[in-house]
Amino acid sequence: MEQNGENLRPRPMSESKSEMIELVLPNDTNPLGALLGGRLMHWIDLAGALAAHRHSHSYAVTASMDHIDFLVPVHVGDMVILQSSVNRAFHTSMEVGVKVLVENYISGSRQKVATAYLTFVAVDRHGRKLEVAPAVPQTDDEQRRYEGALRRREASRNERERRKAARA
Ligand SMILES: CC(C)(COP(=O)(O)OP(=O)(O)OC[C@H]1O[C@@H](n2cnc3c(N)ncnc32)[C@H](O)[C@@H]1OP(=O)(O)O)[C@@H](O)C(=O)NCCC(=O)NCCS
Numbered sequence: 422m423e424q425n426g427e428n429l430r431p432r433p434m435s436e437s438k439s440e441m442i443e444l445v446l447p448n449d450t451n452p453l454g455a456l457l458g459g460r461l462m463h464w465i466d467l468a469g470a471l472a473a474h475r476h477s478h479s480y481a482v483t484a485s486m487d488h489i490d491f492l493v494p495v496h497v498g499d500m501v502i503l504q505s506s507v508n509r510a511f512h513t514s515m516e517v518g519v520k521v522l523v524e525n526y527i528s529g530s531r532q533k534v535a536t537a538y539l540t541f542v543a544v545d546r547h548g549r550k551l552e553v554a555p556a557v558p559q560t561d562d563e564q565r566r567y568e569g570a571l572r573r574r575e576a577s578r579n580e581r582e583r584r585k586a587a588r589a
Contacts, residue, residue: 428478431555434563437507437517439471445499456495461521462486465537468503469517473541476507476515477553481541484514485577489537493523500524501534509570513550514542516570538573 441464443449449460466483473481495501502522507515521534543551558567 437476
């Protein structure tokens with residue numbers, strides 16, 4: 422595994438915070454004018470990558486995305502806000518949380534649309550894995566997300582092992 426040089430300095434989780442805003446256009450929707458789930462997953466992937474790049478100061482590839490529940494429908498003309506942040510960095514991988522909100526810009530109200538957790542692996546320009554800096558929680562909320570990330574990593578590893586054994 423390659424070293425990431427001076428990029429290994431521990432960083433506050435908040436340094437990776439990113440926000441992406443999309444206006445839902447007709448090309449993003451089904452014939453009834455509702456946002457396509459696949460388009461939202463694409464935006465979630467991009468929003469997650471922003472936080473992974475900011476934390477690792479490197480390229481990153483998506484290793485996994487957890488299951489996503491779409492809580493409320495989103496329609497053409499809506500404004501979609503995607504907030505992302507690294508929850509925890511391991512060796513070469515990082516868990517990133519993405520929260521998706523829909524904003525009604527007439528009333529100013531916001532509703533939660535979905536939450537997703539993604540794992541990104543830091544790589545160099547040749548695709549070789551890179552070690553990443555620790556992400557340091559500084560608030561109670563960040564500490565909760567930091568601890569949750571370890572639980573989710575263990576649960577998804579167990580699940581991958583279980584599926585592998587079932588295939589053998
Ligand atoms: C993700 C990828 C880099 C892992 O490479 P690998 O050599 O198999 O990785 P390793 O087993 O050494 O694991 C490397 C890290 O990735 C994590 N990882 C690997 N597969 C994972 C998965 N399915 N989900 C979550 N984390 C995963 C490991 O836990 C490890 O984390 P750590 O270094 O922080 O402990 C590799 O499988 C890959 O390049 N996949 C394609 C990525 C891609 O193209 N994504 C875009 C979608 S098309």
